[in-house]
Amino acid sequence: MKKVEIYTDGACRGNPGPGGWGVLLIYQDTKKTLYGGAQDTTNNRMEMQAVIEALKALKSECEVNLYTDSKYVMDSVNKWLPGWKKRGWQTSNKKPVKNKDLWEILDITTKEHKIEWHWVKGHTGNPGNEKADALANRGIDEL
Numbered sequence: 001m002k003k004v005e006i007y008t009d010g011a012c013r014g015n016p017g018p019g020g021w022g023v024l025l026i027y028q029d030t031k032k033t034l035y036g037g038a039q040d041t042t043n044n045r046m047e048m049q050a051v052i053e054a055l056k057a058l059k060s061e062c063e064v065n066l067y068t069d070s071k072y073v074m075d076s077v078n079k080w081l082p083g084w085k086k087r088g089w090q091t092s093n094k095k096p097v098k099n100k101d102l103w104e105i106l107d108i109t110t111k112e113h114k115i116e117w118h119w120v121k122g123h124t125g126n127p128g129n130e131k132a133d134a135l136a137n138r139g140i141d142e143l
Contacts, residue, residue: 001114002027002062006054007128009069010046011136018143019043021050022135024128025057032057033131037139046136047073048102055109064115069122069129076103077110078117 005026012019020037034053047070089097120129
């Protein structure tokens with residue numbers, strides 16, 4: 001099974017406002033970048049979109065080391081998602097889960113790979129995270 005490193009990031013200018021997502025994929029000596037944006041979105045949605053786009057770019061099942069500065073995405077996938085689904089997409093407080101449309105996609109795409117999640121503190125000089133951040137901002141700039 002291929003082993004891939006992925007760095008993802010989302011950005012938003014205003015929250016909500018114009019937003020972007022960025023991805024750095026690393027397989028052996030090959031690096032690939034992806035980015036995109038949306039006119040009216042939130043930072044959390046862009047963080048989620050980055051992970052979705054990264055995983056969709058993989059052509060076969062992979063072992064993934066996924067680096068994100070979003071505890072929202074990482075904790076949601078690893079801790080809260082099963083409960084949300086069990087409760088019919090409601091939080092433990094019986095409120096509708098925000099961003100359900102993207103969580104449903106993430107629920108499927110994360111199951112297609114063996115993912116080890118890593119949280120990195122944003123804007124601290126981590127080269128992969130800095131590249132993903134620059135790509136997310138490029139996604140906004142090119143809207």
